[in-house]
Amino acid sequence: MVLLFFLFSGCKKDDIDKTDLISGLWIQEKVTEDGRDLTLPEYQRSLSLLIESNGVYRSYAKDAIVAKEHYGAWSITDNTWLEMTVDQWHFNANPVSLPPANQWIRNHLLTRFTILSLTGDRLEIRIKTFVGEKKYSAMFVEQVRPVITNANYDEISEEYMAIKTYIFTFKKVQ
Numbered sequence: 001m002v003l004l005f006f007l008f009s010g011c012k013k014d015d016i017d018k019t020d021l022i023s024g025l026w027i028q029e030k031v032t033e034d035g036r037d038l039t040l041p042e043y044q045r046s047l048s049l050l051i052e053s054n055g056v057y058r059s060y061a062k063d064a065i066v067a068k069e070h071y072g073a074w075s076i077t078d079n080t081w082l083e084m085t086v087d088q089w090h091f092n093a094n095p096v097s098l099p100p101a102n103q104w105i106r107n108h109l110l111t112r113f114t115i116l117s118l119t120g121d122r123l124e125i126r127i128k129t130f131v132g133e134k135k136y137s138a139m140f141v142e143q144v145r146p147v148i149t150n151a152n153y154d155e156i157s158e159e160y161m162a163i164k165t166y167i168f169t170f171k172k173v174q
Contacts, residue, residue, distance in 0.1 A: 018118045019076045023053040026123055026170035028140065033164050047141055049170060057084060061141040070138045072108075076115070082125055086111040088137040091156065095148040103148050104136075111139070116167065123170040132159035134166055 028047040031038045043063040050058045051074060058071045072085035088107050095103040113125035127134075136145050136159075148156060 018079050018115060021118050021120060022051050022074075022076065022082070022123065024172050025050050025174040026172050029169045029171050031169070032167045035165075044141055048173075049140060059140045065144055067138070067142045070140065070142060077112075080115060082113045082115050084111055084113065085109065086137055086139055087142065088133055089145055090132075090136075090160070091148055096150055096153055100147045104145050111137075113168075121172045123172070124167060126165060126167045128163060128165045130160050131162045131164055132156065134164070135159060140168070 026049040028040075028044065028049065031040060031044070043061040043065065046063060047059060047061045050060075052058075055073050055075060056071065057074045058069065060069050062068065070087070072087075074082065074084045076082055085108055088109050088111075089104045090107065091104055092098055092102060111127065113127045115124075116126050117124040127139075135143055137143070146152060146156070
């Protein structure tokens with residue numbers, strides 16, 4: 001009986017609970033799109049992400065145009081996924097016929113990132129999503145949404161049909 005316990009206890013995977021590692025203040029270092037580094041505007045280079053142990057996160061970008069601060073809830077599932085609530089914007093049906101204030105609809109959605117790496121000083125997460133969902137959501141910082149016209153409607157529609165893989169890399173400062 002002791003031998004069986006010894007054999008099976010040796011097979012246990014020694015994973016560290018990632019929930020214990022993620023709390024703290026993180027600064028965004030880089031973002032890649034399909035493996036290529038993105039050139040980030042200044043407000044995204046200054047992005048900080050405060051993840052609190054109580055399940056709340058806050059992001060702050062000092063020179064953001066739309067909103068400097070964003071907040072939501074987070075959780076880690078199966079020690080593999082970081083789930084965060086994110087405000088996502090989608091355009092209305094027939095947006096060109098609507099006034100600019102009514103062209104976009106906001107949804108507060110749970111968004112799942114795969115945790116690629118999480119250590120005491122580095123966080124790397126990945127999401128595969130539509131370009132439009134990344135570009136026009138408050139995924140850590142809210143982006144400017146354009147007025148939709150006949151001239152840019154097709155381009156914006158195509159952004160919601162193109163899928164890319166994004167990797168966000170953060171460095172822990174506290």
